[in-house]
Amino acid sequence: MSMPALNISSARASFLAVVTDDVTRAMMVGIAINNDWGEDQVLEGTAADAAEALAEIPTPERLVIDLSGSADPLADIDALAKVCMADTRVIALGDINDVQLFRHLMDMGVQDYLLKPVSAEDLKAALNRAEEIETATPDDNSQHGRLVAVVGARGGVGASTVSANIAWMMAHEQGLRVALIDLDLYFGTLALALDMEPGLGFREALENPSRIDGLFIERAMVRESENLYILAAEEGLENSFSFDPKALDRLLETLRADFDCVIIDLPRFAARSQISTLIPPASVVVVSDPTLAGMRDTQRLTKLVKTVTPGSDLSVVINRVGNSKNGELTVKDFESGAELSVDHQIPFDVKSAILAEGAGKTVAEIAKTTKMAQSLRGLSRDVSGRLEDVVQVPMWKRLMGRG
Ligand SMILES: Nc1ncnc2c1ncn2[C@@H]1O[C@H](COP(=O)(O)OP(=O)(O)OP(=O)(O)O)[C@@H](O)[C@H]1O
Ligand SMILES: [Mg+2]
Structure with missing residues (x-):
C-alpha cells in the first residue's frame, strides 16, 4: 500500500x-x-x-x-x-x-x-x-438466520452425525428452513449420510466469491426436502484449491437471508480461522468423545470460541458415551478436567448408527425413539430455542428464483 x-x-x-x-x-x-x-x-x-x-x-x-x-x-x-x-x-x-x-x-x-x-x-x-x-427491506437484516458451527474436538467423534441429525430435526420436526453445509470438500460425509449427490460448483464458489449469488445457490445446493437444503462437494483428491475466507463469509451472508438456520459441519483445520468470523446470531457446538484427548481438545476449542467469538452461544456435546467401559472418562471427570460443563450427552449406539448409515438416513429419521435420537433432539431444540428471537414470523422467502 x-x-x-x-x-x-x-x-x-x-x-x-x-x-x-x-x-x-x-x-x-x-x-x-x-x-x-x-x-x-x-x-x-x-x-x-x-x-x-x-x-x-x-x-x-x-x-x-x-x-x-x-x-x-x-x-x-x-x-x-x-x-x-x-x-x-x-x-x-x-x-x-x-x-x-x-x-x-x-x-x-x-x-x-x-x-x-x-x-x-x-x-x-x-x-x-x-x-x-x-x-x-427488513428481511435483509431482521430476518438474519442463525449460524450454527459444529466442530469435532477430534477426528471421528461424530461431528458430522450431529450436524446431519440436528439439521434434519430442525427441518422436519420443527418446521424451520435449514441449510446444511459440509465444509470438508474432500472427505465430507454429509451428502453420503443423507443419500444425496452433492451439487456442482461449491469449490469454484469458495475460490471466487464474486460467483456467489442466488443463481449459484440454486445450482449448487441440493434439496433434501422442502425445508432442508444441502451444500456439499466431492472433490477429487488430485484437485487442490485455495479457499478464500471472504467467499465463505459472503456465502453465509447470502444463505442467512433465506434460511432460518445455517448449519456448518466445520472441519478442524478450518475451525481456527473460521470461528473468529462467525457473525451473530451464532452458536458453536463442540463435539467430543469421552476420552482424555477429547477432553484436552475440547478445553482448547472452547477457550478459543470464548476468546474470539464471545457473542456466540457455546454448547459442549459428548458423543459415544458408554462405548468402552475402561479408558472412558466419566462426564464428571470430563467436566472438571476441562473446566466446563457438558450440555448434552449422546449414548454410543452402534446399532442405530449402522442402521442409519446403511439406509442413507439420519438416526433422527430411522431410529426416532432411541436414546441416541432423543439426545440429539434435545440438542436440536437447544440450538433452535435460541432462534426464537430471530424467527418470529415464518416469512420464508423462496430461495429459488432469487437472483
Ligand atoms: N453415538 C454414536 N454411536 C455409535 N456410532 C456413532 C455415534 N456417533 C457417530 N457414530 C459413528 O461414528 C463414525 C464417525 O462419525 P462422524 O463421521 O459423524 O464423525 P466426524 O467427527 O464427523 O468424523 P471426521 O473427523 O472424519 O469428520 C460414523 O460411522 C458414525 O456413524
Ligand atoms: Mg465429519
Whole structure:
C-alpha cells in the first residue's frame, strides 16, 4: 500500500469512512460523532486501501469511500464489491462528474455517488437514504438466520452425525428452513449420510466469491426436502484449491437471508480461522468423545470460541458415551478436567448408527425413539430455542428464483 496500512478493528462496525482529504474527513468525523459511530471510524485513504484493508475483516454496515484521484474507479469498486458482505451499504464520493460512471456504480450496487466537494447535509441525506433502503427491506437484516458451527474436538467423534441429525430435526420436526453445509470438500460425509449427490460448483464458489449469488445457490445446493437444503462437494483428491475466507463469509451472508438456520459441519483445520468470523446470531457446538484427548481438545476449542467469538452461544456435546467401559472418562471427570460443563450427552449406539448409515438416513429419521435420537433432539431444540428471537414470523422467502 502506498500509505500507512489502515488500522481497522476486526469487530464488525456500524460505520466506516475512508476518505482522501482533510476537509471531507473533518466533516465525516462530525457525522460519526453525532451518530455515535466513533470518530476513529473515519480514516484517511483511497478506495483501493479500503478494499485491501477490508479483505481481512467483516465489512461495516455502512461504508463511505472516496474515489477521487483514482485511476480506475470502477476497478476500485469492483475490488470492494468482492470483499464487501452482502448487507454492507456503500456510499461513494468522487471528483468525476460523469453520468456513465454514476450509472455503472449504481449497477455495481453502490447506494449513492456524491460529487466532491460534498456538504455535510448531502452526506447526511445520503446516509439517511441508505438507512431507508434498509428499513424498506427488513428481511435483509431482521430476518438474519442463525449460524450454527459444529466442530469435532477430534477426528471421528461424530461431528458430522450431529450436524446431519440436528439439521434434519430442525427441518422436519420443527418446521424451520435449514441449510446444511459440509465444509470438508474432500472427505465430507454429509451428502453420503443423507443419500444425496452433492451439487456442482461449491469449490469454484469458495475460490471466487464474486460467483456467489442466488443463481449459484440454486445450482449448487441440493434439496433434501422442502425445508432442508444441502451444500456439499466431492472433490477429487488430485484437485487442490485455495479457499478464500471472504467467499465463505459472503456465502453465509447470502444463505442467512433465506434460511432460518445455517448449519456448518466445520472441519478442524478450518475451525481456527473460521470461528473468529462467525457473525451473530451464532452458536458453536463442540463435539467430543469421552476420552482424555477429547477432553484436552475440547478445553482448547472452547477457550478459543470464548476468546474470539464471545457473542456466540457455546454448547459442549459428548458423543459415544458408554462405548468402552475402561479408558472412558466419566462426564464428571470430563467436566472438571476441562473446566466446563457438558450440555448434552449422546449414548454410543452402534446399532442405530449402522442402521442409519446403511439406509442413507439420519438416526433422527430411522431410529426416532432411541436414546441416541432423543439426545440429539434435545440438542436440536437447544440450538433452535435460541432462534426464537430471530424467527418470529415464518416469512420464508423462496430461495429459488432469487437472483
Ligand atoms: N453415538 C454414536 N454411536 C455409535 N456410532 C456413532 C455415534 N456417533 C457417530 N457414530 C459413528 O461414528 C463414525 C464417525 O462419525 P462422524 O463421521 O459423524 O464423525 P466426524 O467427527 O464427523 O468424523 P471426521 O473427523 O472424519 O469428520 C460414523 O460411522 C458414525 O456413524
Ligand atoms: Mg465429519
